[in-house]
Amino acid sequence: MKNISHTTIFETKDNKSREVLEAINSILGSTENNPDFYELQATEGRQSIGIEQTREMITWLQFKPYQSTNKLAIIRNAEQLTEQAQNSLLKTLEEPPTHSYIFLLTRNHRSLLSTILSRARLVRLKKEKGKTGLEEEKPLTEVIDAPIQEKLKWINATVGIKDPVERKNTIYQFLDEVHATIINKQEAKSRLYNLKLLETTFEGIKRNVNNKLLLENLLFNLE
Incomplete structure (x- = not known):
């Protein structure tokens, strides 16, 4: 990967994807027992950073590299960063030390604050085809045209996901796909109405408004 930014957000479902590993190697080479490599993630038993x-x-980032030319800090599952934790990163992300690189790995970039997104380069990685040999997943947006009972079934299954991070990421992924569908396939009149409806849903999810009510309102009112 060329022209790596000092602050990069990788949107990926695979923390060990080829592109991420290539970016790491281009900065540090091997990370094994490397004092210039820092890995941040939620501690065992906790769901937040x-x-x-x-x-x-x-x-740690303020100190000069010990054995390499650069230092690299990786935040895994960055969607688990609390709002306070994200705010504490802003100055460093905007003006990182010249020898330092920061990678944030997340399953959905929309789970991060807009102030974080504005200070980093976003790289959205697609799942490598044929890697698992499994049948390709159907688009989440198929539920838009499904019968009411199927819509309710999908909503209940989604809001019933126990892991709050996985649940929110599933919803964000769905909303992203809905957004792409609206932009690419709809006429101007319907597009404006649906984009406003979608934005209301996004904001509600971020404020932890009842997810079930938000998804019902969206799916039952899209034109």
């Missing part, structure tokens, strides 16, 4: 963890990483 807190401000104390990000502060430790920021402090």
Whole structure:
């Protein structure tokens, strides 16, 4: 991967995707027992990454590399960063030390604050075809044209996902696909109405409004 930004968000479902590994190797080479490599993720038993963890990483980034030319910090499952933790990163993301690189890996970039997104390069990686040998997943947007009972079944299954991070990412992925469908396939009049409806849903999800009600409102009112 050429022209790697000092601050990069990788949207990927595979933390060990080929593109991510290539980017890591181009900066550090091997990360094994490398003192210039820092990996940040939620501690065992927790589902969030807190401000104390990000502060430790920021402090580590300020020091010069020990054995390499550069330092690299990776935040895995960055969607688990609390709002406080994300805010603590803003200054460092905007003006990272010249020798430092920061990668944020997330399953959906919309789970991050807009202030984070504005300070980083976004790289959206697609799942490699044929990697698992499984049949390709059907588009989530098929539910838009499904009968009411099928819509309700999908909504209940989605809001019933126990892992809150996985649940929110599934919803964000669906909303992203709906957005692409609206932009690419709809006439101007319907497009404007549906985009406003979609934006209302996005904002509601971010504010933790009842997910079931939001999805019902969206799916039953799309034109």
